[in-house]
Amino acid sequence: MNKTNLDLLKLIKQQDIQNQRELAELSGYSLGLVNRELKRLRELELVDAKFNLTSKAKALFKKNKPKNAVILAAGFGMRMVPINTETPKGLLEVKKEPLIERLIKQLQAVGITDITVVVGFMKEQYEYLMDDYQVKLAVNRDYATKNNFYSLQRVAGILGNTYIVPCDLWCKESPFDTDELYSWYLLGQEEVEQSFFRVNKKQEIITSDKRGKGNRPYGICYLTEKDAKAVAKQLNAAAAEERHEKSFWEVTLEDENRKYTVYPKLMDDATVFEINTYEQLRELDKSSSHLETDALQQISKALGVTLDEIVNIEVLKKGMTNRSFLFTCKGQKYIMRIPGEGTDHLINRKEESDVYRVLEGKQICDDVVYMNPDNGYKITAYLEGARSCDSTNKKDLQRCMAKLREFHQSKLKVKHTFDPFKQIEFYQSLWNGQSSYYKDHAEIQKKILGLKSFVEKYKAEPVLSHIDSVYDNFLFTKEGDIRLIDWEYSGMQDPHIDIAMFCIYAGYDRKQADALIDLYFEGKCEKMTRLKVYAYMAISGMLWSNWCEYKRTLGVDFGEYSLMQYRYAKDFYRIVQEELAKEEK
Incomplete structure (x- = not known):
């Protein structure tokens, strides 16, 4: 069987069809094609001569009848700034109705009452749906660092004759039905520019790595039991693979030739709207309260x-x-x-x-x-045309260190101080009693705090320091100037801590750190000052490691960056101790 004869079979069930011409008009297929496919349906004993469904056809409808739905609503909706700081995307109101409520009502209207909403960001705001619409909630705890591949994998066990629905759609007409006969993925009818999707003459969905002329994807999908099991198997098998952390779940629909394994369902683009940005919401509903x-x-x-x-x-x-x-x-x-x-x-x-x-x-x-x-x-x-420093470009580094040195030498002052030792302990206090993820954290932190006497001994005159002086924060303007941005952590401190901060964010090893130190001091850095910068690298590593562990309690995981900072604490503490031991001999 194919998409055409299945579409015709569905029309025969849902409409009072009298003849082939009427079926052609309703389906949009040519009369010749309808005649050919109708003949095939009769050969398969699915339809009789009077357009009545056979028991075999009724069994086919029963087998593929929609049973449940999954609504994906876990993500930040980052492109919805600034709305997403106050409201999760699924609860945005269009015409005084939250997007997700409209989708739930449209599902319930076709008899789908088993609905699971996968939540993450601002998950508490969705809780009322359990009472008002009797839906179930499933939580994707990895919503901050992983894409919706993991949201669907979270509920892979319930997939089967299932609608999969993104929460950010407003559908004027319901895309759901009481009857389904095959798996499909929703696309717009009209061809648009800058699409990764194209429907070919064989009614196949072709994907590409490059944007071109094609159909707009809307993300709604229906999976029959057979296809749902195949998708669930892929989701579970690939969930542990790091390469899928940024993947959309739809990668499970692609075969080796970049074709989707499901049919396209085409819908009038004027009846479905994907809301990804503030301006898209404003265009659809100027009176939305969320504007x-x-x-x-x-x-x-x-x-x-x-x-x-x-x-x-x-x-x-x-x-x-x-x-x-x-x-x-x-x-x-x-x-x-x-x-x-x-x-x-x-x-x-x-x-x-x-x-x-x-x-x-x-x-x-x-x-x-x-x-x-x-x-x-x-x-x-x-700053139009500005670019960040390239941490691998020596000329960029020379200019950045000259700018940093000039800033420090201006000896600007404020009333507050940034004390890295106090901040290390303060960030840990924000964990609310949770233990560190690192087995030896208590031992390492004690060692790092013990560096205070050493850095105090060789401390330079405190001046206003940037503290977060990472290479991303040095902007080269098109006028040839350098601007240093993001001063949230700045305060009075030994200015040499800024060199250490640059190093540990750039991922420098000891040799690279030495090269940067030499640029800042123009080749005239005393040994104990160099060791002090090493010590600040260890101290700063522990500082940001504790900071990352606090952010992780909020559901924000910085992955490799967090691990790298903890390694700086351990490795450069060891380097400082080894060099000091040499000095004592």
Whole structure:
């Protein structure tokens, strides 16, 4: 059997068909094709001469009848900034109705009452659905670091005659039905530019690594029992493979020739809308209550513009501490920073605001247009054409170290201090009694805290230091200047800690660290000062390792970065001890 005769069989069941011409009109297939496929259905003993279903056909419908649905709602919805700081994507309202509620109602309207919602980000906000719609919730604890491959794998055991539905769709007409005869994946009817999907003449879905002219994918899928078992097997088998951490679950539908193993279901693009961005929501429903977010209200007030004048909103790469997005107002581009999870415990925004006041007008940092010392929201002018430092390029490193040295030599001062030893213990206190993931953590932290007497002995005059002076935070402007951004952790401290911070973020080994130290000190670094920078690398490694462990309690896992910082604590502590032992001989 094929898609065409199965489509015709479904129409015969659901419509009062009198003749082939009527069937052709309803299906959109040519009369010749209908005649040929109808003959095939009769040969298979599925339809009689009077367009009645046989018992064999009824058994086929029963076998493939939809039983349940899975709604995927675990992700951040990063492109929905700034809305996603307040509301998970599935609960965005269109025409005064949350997206996920509309989908649930459409499923229930065709008899699907067994509905599981896979949640993660802001999972508590979905809890009411259990009472109001009798759905079940499943939690994807890896939502912050892994893609929806793992959301579906979380419920792989319940797949079978199942609708799989993303939570970010608004469907004017329901894509669900009381009857299904084959597995399908929903695509738009019209061909669009910049698509990875194409439906060929054989009614096959072809995927590509390159964007081109094709059909818009909407993510809804129906899997019959047979295909669902194959997908579940792949999900479970591949879940442990690191290569799938960023995968969408749809990779399980592809064969070795990049064809989907399910048929396409084509829907009028004017009846289904995928909402990935603030502006897509605004385009669909200008009166949506979620358009008036706190972040946009602050932009409106700070820049003296209306909400409609805030356009071209585009998410930037998610930082380790914050979320940021680019936007345009009256032809000028800006960046809005929104504090990330747990930063109210990590950052003193009033102190950060004091730092920016000290830096104002000195051409050291980016141009701050607005800073809210209460909640940490910040607006800066976008540096068009700027690029980050290349940590492998010696010329870049020379210029960055010259800029850092110049900044330190200006001896700027603020009232607060960044004490790495106190912060190490403070970050650990935020774990709420949880143990470290590292077996020897207590022993290593005790050793690191013991370095305090050594660095104090050789400490340079405290000045305003950046503390988070990683290569990503050195921006080379198109005018030839360098700006140092992200001053959240800055405070009074030995400026040489900034060299150590650069090294451990760049992943430098001892030889590379020595080369950077020589650039900063212009080849004139005393031995004990060099050892002190090593010590700061160990101290900073423990600092950020504890920071990562706190963020992990919030569901944010930094993976290899966290492990790397812990190794710096251990390895450079050992190097310092070995070098000091040589000095004593």
